[in-house]
Each structure stands twice: as structure tokens, then as C-alpha cells.
Amino acid sequence: MPTKERQIRLTMDELPKRWYNILPDLPEPLPPPLDPEEGPSRVENLPNLLIKTCLGQEFSTDSWVDIPEGLQDLYKQAGRPRPLFRAYGLEKALGTPARLYYKSEFYSPTGSHKVNTALAQAYYAREEGYERLATETGAGQWGTALAYAAALTGLKCTVYWVRAVYRWKSARLAFIKLLGADVHASPSMQTECGRRLCSVDPDHPGSLGIAISEGLEDAQNDPKAAYSLGSVLNHVLMHQTIIGLETQKQFEKAGDYPDLMISCLGGGSNFGGFVLPFIGDVLTKGKKTQFIAAQSQAAPNLQGEYKYDFADHAEITPLLKMYTLGHQTSMEPIKGDGLRYHGCSPILSLLRNKGYIDTVAYPQDEKHVFENTLRFIRSEGFLPAPESAYSVCCAVDEALKCKETGEEKVIAFNVSGHGFMDMEGYREVLGIEDASMETAEATA
Amino acid sequence: MPTKERQIRLTMDELPKRWYNILPDLPEPLPPPLDPEEGPSRVENLPNLLIKTCLGQEFSTDSWVDIPEGLQDLYKQAGRPRPLFRAYGLEKALGTPARLYYKSEFYSPTGSHKVNTALAQAYYAREEGYERLATETGAGQWGTALAYAAALTGLKCTVYWVRAVYRWKSARLAFIKLLGADVHASPSMQTECGRRLCSVDPDHPGSLGIAISEGLEDAQNDPKAAYSLGSVLNHVLMHQTIIGLETQKQFEKAGDYPDLMISCLGGGSNFGGFVLPFIGDVLTKGKKTQFIAAQSQAAPNLQGEYKYDFADHAEITPLLKMYTLGHQTSMEPIKGDGLRYHGCSPILSLLRNKGYIDTVAYPQDEKHVFENTLRFIRSEGFLPAPESAYSVCCAVDEALKCKETGEEKVIAFNVSGHGFMDMEGYREVLGIEDASMETAEATA
Numbered sequence: 001m002p003t004k005e006r007q008i009r010l011t012m013d014e015l016p017k018r019w020y021n022i023l024p025d026l027p028e029p030l031p032p033p034l035d036p037e038e039g040p041s042r043v044e045n046l047p048n049l050l051i052k053t054c055l056g057q058e059f060s061t062d063s064w065v066d067i068p069e070g071l072q073d074l075y076k077q078a079g080r081p082r083p084l085f086r087a088y089g090l091e092k093a094l095g096t097p098a099r100l101y102y103k104s105e106f107y108s109p110t111g112s113h114k115v116n117t118a119l120a121q122a123y124y125a126r127e128e129g130y131e132r133l134a135t136e137t138g139a140g141q142w143g144t145a146l147a148y149a150a151a152l153t154g155l156k157c158t159v160y161w162v163r164a165v166y167r168w169k170s171a172r173l174a175f176i177k178l179l180g181a182d183v184h185a186s187p188s189m190q191t192e193c194g195r196r197l198c199s200v201d202p203d204h205p206g207s208l209g210i211a212i213s214e215g216l217e218d219a220q221n222d223p224k225a226a227y228s229l230g231s232v233l234n235h236v237l238m239h240q241t242i243i244g245l246e247t248q249k250q251f252e253k254a255g256d257y258p259d260l261m262i263s264c265l266g267g268g269s270n271f272g273g274f275v276l277p278f279i280g281d282v283l284t285k286g287k288k289t290q291f292i293a294a295q296s297q298a299a300p301n302l303q304g305e306y307k308y309d310f311a312d313h314a315e316i317t318p319l320l321k322m323y324t325l326g327h328q329t330s331m332e333p334i335k336g337d338g339l340r341y342h343g344c345s346p347i348l349s350l351l352r353n354k355g356y357i358d359t360v361a362y363p364q365d366e367k368h369v370f371e372n373t374l375r376f377i378r379s380e381g382f383l384p385a386p387e388s389a390y391s392v393c394c395a396v397d398e399a400l401k402c403k404e405t406g407e408e409k410v411i412a413f414n415v416s417g418h419g420f421m422d423m424e425g426y427r428e429v430l431g432i433e434d435a436s437m438e439t440a441e442a443t444a
Numbered sequence: 445m446p447t448k449e450r451q452i453r454l455t456m457d458e459l460p461k462r463w464y465n466i467l468p469d470l471p472e473p474l475p476p477p478l479d480p481e482e483g484p485s486r487v488e489n490l491p492n493l494l495i496k497t498c499l500g501q502e503f504s505t506d507s508w509v510d511i512p513e514g515l516q517d518l519y520k521q522a523g524r525p526r527p528l529f530r531a532y533g534l535e536k537a538l539g540t541p542a543r544l545y546y547k548s549e550f551y552s553p554t555g556s557h558k559v560n561t562a563l564a565q566a567y568y569a570r571e572e573g574y575e576r577l578a579t580e581t582g583a584g585q586w587g588t589a590l591a592y593a594a595a596l597t598g599l600k601c602t603v604y605w606v607r608a609v610y611r612w613k614s615a616r617l618a619f620i621k622l623l624g625a626d627v628h629a630s631p632s633m634q635t636e637c638g639r640r641l642c643s644v645d646p647d648h649p650g651s652l653g654i655a656i657s658e659g660l661e662d663a664q665n666d667p668k669a670a671y672s673l674g675s676v677l678n679h680v681l682m683h684q685t686i687i688g689l690e691t692q693k694q695f696e697k698a699g700d701y702p703d704l705m706i707s708c709l710g711g712g713s714n715f716g717g718f719v720l721p722f723i724g725d726v727l728t729k730g731k732k733t734q735f736i737a738a739q740s741q742a743a744p745n746l747q748g749e750y751k752y753d754f755a756d757h758a759e760i761t762p763l764l765k766m767y768t769l770g771h772q773t774s775m776e777p778i779k780g781d782g783l784r785y786h787g788c789s790p791i792l793s794l795l796r797n798k799g800y801i802d803t804v805a806y807p808q809d810e811k812h813v814f815e816n817t818l819r820f821i822r823s824e825g826f827l828p829a830p831e832s833a834y835s836v837c838c839a840v841d842e843a844l845k846c847k848e849t850g851e852e853k854v855i856a857f858n859v860s861g862h863g864f865m866d867m868e869g870y871r872e873v874l875g876i877e878d879a880s881m882e883t884a885e886a887t888a
Contacts, residue, residue: 005456005520006456006517006520006521007456007520007521007523009453009455009456011453011455012449012450012451012453073450073532076449076450076451077450077451077529077532077533077824077825078825079451079527079548079551083523085521088517088521089521089596104523107523107551109825109826109827110825111864148825151821151822151823151825152533152823152825170867170871171615171864171865171867171868172867174867174868174870174871174876175827175864175867177876178818178821178822178827178870178874178876179821179822180822374622377595377622377623378595378622378623378624379595379596380521381521381522381553381554381592381595381596381623382553383553383619383622418864420555420615420619420862420864420865421615421864421865421867423614423615423616423618423619423865424615424618426618426622427614427618430622432618432621432622
């Protein structure tokens with residue numbers, strides 16, 4: 001009998017002490033990063049860019065990797081372990097026989113799951129003597145998380161932020177600055193790559209690929225700086241498995257097990273972190289769980305081509321074998337901006353290719369996404385980030401299917417962040433009037 | 445030896461099952477609410493306005509009041525119990541020998557501790573057959589909390605929101621509407637009291653006192669509606685003791701006990717909720733803890749006069765014996781808007797009068813408050829609400845005193861809410877430039 005508790009929580013001692021590395025358990029070896037036919041070797045250049053420990057983890061063949069004690073402390077300081085909630089309110093609101101559970105990454109101090117790898121990368125960078133971290137950010141969650149991790153570990157932090165987003169997320173911009181980081185709208189005048197684009201258009205809106213190129217170039221030119229990436233790479237997904245490993249312990253405590261797991265997917269870090277330990281159970285223990293990645297039709301990278309492609313716009317990274325829309329493809333803006341990336345992590349791409357991961361892509365007007373999420377907000381009371389709204393939306397759709405079939409499916413979904421700094425998105429998409437400037441007469 | 449853990453957390457079973465009612469333990473009987481010399485009896489009218497169970501609790505002589513099981517479930521759904529954090533990061537940043545602990549009410553789904561009484565009031569209102577809750581809000585936290593509680597319990601909710609604040613908190617306004625509540629800028633055309641003020645100035649900025657009057661008048665005229673107040677009253681403070689009761693259990697688990705407890709104080713609900721169980725220990729168990737209420741010089745109500753005064757602008761409430769600045773006094777705007785109230789809860793006023801509570805009021809430019817809080821943000825990583833910043837500020841000041849004296853004082857402070865929807869305040873006070881509209885050329 002599954003527990004009746006609203007929350008399944010872990011004690012401090014139950015914080016996972018190792019990450020799960022799925023590489024050795026994959027159904028076939030992961031295609032390695034490659035160099036393009038022309039130009040300098042990107043693969044050989046990786047040690048100049050990445051934190052050494054992270055680069056080692058990128059290719060590790062160990063199934064389990066210890067989380068250093070000092071980093072466990074940082075995870076605890078960030079509020080881990082986080083509760084798993086049983087969504088009784090939502091179940092009732094939907095009238096579904098499904099049992100719904102959601103993981104609360106929205107409790108993150110910066111508002112997203114990104115802190116899980118930000119803290120790990122900052123911790124290792126400090127150990128290795130780096131003084132500064134350079135990175136890019138699109139929606140802003142990753143930049144905020146790295147600024148946070150740098151503050152807590154005493155490092156400097158430089159963030160290149162896609163100008164089109166930087167423009168309208170003024171609250172988040174203030175937060176990153178509060179945390180002490182340097183932030184530049186990208187393309188910027190700080191890098192060769194940025195200057196080239198700015199010379200054509202000083203008001204260039206930028207893209208995630210361009211911002212990655214700037215972060216890479218910045219770190220390349222400063223031996224005291226390391227580059228940090230917030231998604232896609234193997235070690236990033238491994239750091240994020242803390243989410244799924246906690247969730248596994250919580251399902252054990254709850255006396256239940258998911259038939260279906262759902263999360264949103266941009267580059268793949270929260271999705272991978274949430275599901276990889278459970279996919280491990282499928283691969284090694286004969287479990288039958290189904291996995292759905294919720295995406296936007298603005299960037300349905302899992303419906304792209306499975307091939308080698310660059311991870312960035314300026315082709316500084318090696319080629320990665322992944323589902324991709326093309327590394328210089330432009331994508332329409334959406335409120336769930338963090339999902340707007342051209343490629344999916346190589347690990348998840350391989351698993352998708354082998355049939356372990358299903359995908360759904362919602363229309364880019366986002367109406368269905370936010371309307372489904374509104375049902376969650378009004379019954380569970382938590383405010384998901386616009387990206388996490390895709391995860392919630394898919395869970396609601398699946399729960400409603402169970403209502404039709406009568407199936408008592410156990411559905412687990414990850415709410416990867418909160419939406420307190422992204423209220424504009426809800427207001428615009430749901431058509432909530434901003435009446436704040438009306439006088440009393442006008443409303444009479 | 446106190447624990448070395450970063451977080452002290454409770455299991456679900458350890459959620460307190462009773463609130464603490466300090467009334468019978470007070471050093472002398474609490475002066476009762478009174479009627480003014482003229483006009484209708486406000487005291488006799490209370491049953492027409494307030495939820496019956498709450499009115500009963502207002503005058504209860506039981507030291508402990510059971511939290512109904514259904515309400516315990518709602519508390520759990522809202523994420524309770526909440527962790528107590530040991531502030532190792534801040535201690536190190538300050539170089540203080542003091543041991544600092546903070547309670548994490550910032551984990552609230554709506555961003556403030558107000559949900560603790562909002563859920564209780566909504567729960568009882570539904571039990572009593574009410575269909576709607578009417579209330580006022582100043583800073584917006586209480587209105588958000590009641591909208592949330594109404595959504596979770598299936599009630600309607602009407603919020604009268606001080607126009608001057610309603611104007612600039614557009615994110616919070618969208619959130620309240622997302623939660624399904626009706627919101628009116630106050631003074632509004634919905635009530636007699638509002639129409640009178642609007643006829644003079646349709647753009648009247650409003651005040652908390654006026655908004656209370658509108659909420660009261662609205663509930664008075666609709667038998668299906670109850671009025672809910674978010675602070676000041678005895679039952680509100682009692683509901684909030686869930687904070688302090690959890691904190692007591694956590695200190696027991698931590699093997700430590702506070703010498704000094706600090707929180708911000710507007711009407712008194714988060715301060716009271718946090719400290720009353722510990723003041724109970726002082727009154728009945730001979731403990732020696734000191735208590736400091738952090739206020740603004742814009743509304744230093746604990747430095748006002750201890751006398752009978754109305755709780756609202758339009759004199760609809762009974763007279764309450766409290767420290768007050770006068771119920772029609774105007775107060776300068778501050779970012780910590782939730783602290784801008786003319787009077788302090790009768791219970792806390794009595795305790796202040798008897799010497800159990802100290803107070804400090806910070807200059808209304810708020811520079812010192814936000815600068816001290818910045819040290820917390822960069823070392824602990826959580827973003828306090830502007831109101832909670834006063835609590836943090838005072839804790840930092842006290843920890844720095846210990847640095848001078850070498851005293852290993854145990855200091856506990858409450859972070860009553862998060863600041864994700866109030867970033868403007870930090871930006872303006874700390875002079876963080878909003879460079880979002882600059883082009884790359886301008887920053888070159």
C-alpha cells in the first residue's frame with residue numbers, strides 16, 4: 001500500500017552520497033565527441049576550457065561517483081534533499097485514478113535545478129585553483145545558479161546572457177548582480193566573437209549558441225578562468241542525478257514506483273537528472289517505466305536529426321552525436337525560454353534513439369501548457385517556472401488519459417523550478433489583464 | 445555539543461499537532477477589546493465579521509489548541525515542517541563566534557509565512573459553510589496567501605489592495621489573479637467607505653487602514669462571506685506559533701538553545717509566531733532568551749504610545765490596547781512595505797510593556813538593512829523578502845557585536861519570506877544599475 005502522506009521527505013543522512021553515471025549501463029557505447037574535418041582540434045582543446053575533474057567525469061566508466069563531503073554540505077545548504085509531493089489536490093481536481101507525484105526542484109535558492117551542477121562545478125573549480133567561472137545563459141536560470149555557486153565558494157563569475165532575454169528579465173538580472181556576478185548582454189564587446197557580431201548590429205538579439213561561444217572564448221583567454229556549461233554534457237547530467245536518486249529513495253519510502261516519468265527537456269539536464277537512475281533500473285533491473293520528454297514546437301530537438309553537430313553557434317565545441325535541429329537554426333521565442341536549444345544531450349539522444357524515451361512537443365503559443373499548469377497552481381499551490389510548466393502540462397494530459405481508461409497509473413513529474421521571476425509569461429499567455437494603472441473610476 | 449548539520453529538519457510525524465496559546469501564560473490578563481464611547485458596538489458586531497472558530501480562539505484560555513487533521517494535511521501540502529538552517533556561511537563571512545540559525549519561511553508557496561494562518565482561516569471558514577473570504581492587503585503577501593488558501597479549500601476570495609502598492613507590484617498582482625482571487629485597488633468603488641474616498645480622489649493612494657475598512661464592510665454586507673485578518677489578532681498569532689513550535693523541536697534536535705531571537709515586526713504575526721513558544725519558556729520555565737523586534741523608522745509602532753486604538757482607518761474594529769502611532773497616522777513608503785502598520789498586536793504590546801521584548805528601528809532609507817542583507821545573500825544564498833531583510837539585518841548587527849565581545853551567543857532569526865517578487869526594492873536601495881536597455885556599443 002502506498003503511503004498516504006502528502007510529502008515524502010528524506011532525512012539529512014539520506015542525502016545521496018554518490019551520483020549515478022549511466023555510461024557503463026547504456027545499451028551501447030556512447031559515440032565520443034569528434035573534431036570537424038577542418039580547423040584546430042576542439043577535442044584536444046577541452047582541457048584548456050573545462051574543469052579537470054568534470055572532464056574526467058565526462059568519460060568515466062564508473063557506475064557510481066562519490067560526492068565530496070564539502071559538496072554534500074553545499075547541497076544541504078541549498079536545501080537538499082528536497083521533498084517529493086503526492087499531488088492529492090491535483091488528482092482530485094482532475095478526477096483521475098492515477099497517483100501523481102512531483103519533485104520539488106522549485107525549492108532551489110535560485111529557482112531552478114541548475115544549482116545541482118553549478119555547486120559541483122564551482123566546488124571542483126575552487127579545488128583546482130581557478131579564480132573565476134565564465135558561462136553563458138539563455139533563460140537566465142543557469143547564469144543565476146552559477147552566480148550563486150560562485151558566491152558560496154568564493155569565486156568570481158562572468159555571465160554572457162542572450163540579449164533578447166536579458167532585456168526583459170530585469171528582476172533576474174538584478175538577482176544575478178546581487179549575487180555578485182558580472183553580467184554582459186550577449187553578443188558583447190568582451191570577446192572577438194561578440195565584437196564581430198556587434199559590429200554588424202550593436203543591438204544584436206543574440207542566441208544561446210552565440211553566448212556559449214563568448215563564454216568559451218573568455219575562459220580560453222584566461223588561465224585563471226574555467227568554463228562551465230549548465231546542460232548537455234555527461235558530467236552535468238550525472239551531477240543532476242541527485243534529483244532522481246533522491247526520488248528513488250522517496251518512492252521506496254512511499255511504497256510505490258513510477259509507471260511513467262515526465263519532465264521538460266531543453267538541453268536535457270533536469271530531464272536526465274530526474275530519470276537516469278530510473279532508466280538505469282530499466283536497463284539493469286528489468287523495470288518497465290515509460291519516460292516522456294515535454295518540449296516546445298519552437299525547439300523540438302528530439303524530433304530533429306540524430307547526427308554529429310556542434311553544441312554552440314561559433315563551432316568552438318567538439319561535434320557531439322545528438323538529436324539536433326542544426327546548431328545555427330533560429331528558433332521562435334517562447335516563455336519557456338530554457339527549452340529553446342537546438343540539441344539534446346548525447347546520453348539522452350542515444351536512449352531516445354534506442355526507444356527508451358518518448359517525446360511530445362506543445363504548440364508554441366503555449367496556451368495549452370499554461371492552462372494545464374493553472375490547474376496545478378490552483379490545486380497544489382506551487383508556481384512552476386515556464387519551462388517546468390511543460391512538465392506539469394504533460395502530467396495533466398497523461399492523468400486525464402487515465403481518467404478515460406480508468407488506469408491507476410503512477411505518474412512522477414519534475415517541477416524543475418519556480419516561476420516567481422517569470423510572471424510576465426503567465427500573464428501574457430493566459431491573457432491576465434494588467435489593471436494596475438487603472439483609477440477607481442475606470443473600474444467602477 | 446550542538447549538531448554540525450547545515451539543516452535541522454523534522455520528519456512529517458514531527459509536524460506540531462497543536463498551536464500554543466500564550467494567553468493563559470501572560471504575566472497579566474490581556475486587556476480586552478473595547479467599544480469607543482460613540483457609535484454602534486464594534487465588539488458585539490465581531491461575530492458578524494469573523495469566522496466563529498477564530499473568534500473563539502481569540503479569547504481561548506487553553507494553553508494548547510488542536511490543529512485539525514485536515515488542516516495538518518494542508519500544512520504538509522504547503523511544505524511544512526520547514527527546515528531550520530545553521531548559517532555557517534554567514535558566520536564565516538562575518539567572522540563571528542556567534543552560532544546563527546535561521547528559519548526558512550521563505551519556502552512558503554506564496555513567498556511568506558502568511559499561509560500559516562490563511563490556511564487555518566480558510567479551513568475553518570469552509571467548515572462553517574462560508575463561500576467567500578474578504579480581506580485587505582498592503583505589501584501583498586497576505587492577499588496572496590489568502591488567495592492561495594481559498595484556492596486550495598475551494599472558496600472564493602476578494603482582496604482589497606492598497607492602491608499605492610497594487611500599482612507597482614505587477615508580478616504579485618498577476619500571481620493573485622492566477623490563484624483565482626478578485627482583486628481591487630483600494631480605495632475601490634466596491635464599498636461605501638471606498639466610494640467616499642474615491643469621490644474626492646479617484647486615484648487615492650489608499651492605506652492599510654482603509655483597505656481593512658473595505659474588507660470589513662464587504663464581509664459585513666454578505667452573509668456568505670467572512671472577513672480574514674492576516675496579523676495583529678490573537679488567533680492569527682496563535683496559528684503562526686507553528687513556526688516557533690517547529691523551531692523549538694529543531695533546537696532540541698540540534699542540541700542547542702537560542703540566547704537571542706530576532707524577527708521583523710509590522711503587525712506582529714511572524715514575530716509572534718516565531719517567538720511566542722520561546723517567550724512561553726521564559727514565562728513558565730525560567731529560560732533567559734532575549735527577543736528583538738526589527739522595525740523601520742517609517743513605522744516604529746513599538747516606540748509609540750501604549751493605549752487603546754482602532755486597528756483600521758475607518759474605525760470599524762473595536763479598540764485594542766496596543767502600542768500605536770495612531771490609526772490615521774500616515775507613514776512614509778518603504779520597500780519593506782509589510783512593516784508599515786500603525787499598531788502592534790495586543791499580545792506583543794503587553795509583553796513589550798512588561799519588558800520581555802526589545803526593539804530596534806532602522807532608518808527609512810533602508811541602506812543599512814539591505815547592505816547587511818546582501819552579506820546574507822552572498823554567503824547563505826537565499827533571497828529574503830524586503831520585510832525579512834530587517835530580521836536578517838538585525839541578526840548581522842548582533843553577530844558583529846559578538847565578534848567584538850567574543851561572545852558565543854546563539855542567535856535565531858526568522859526569514860519570513862522570499863524576495864523573488866520584490867527585486868525592485870533591492871535594486872533601488874542598493875543602486876544596482878538597470879543596464880538592460882543598453883546596446884553593446886554603449887557598454888563598450
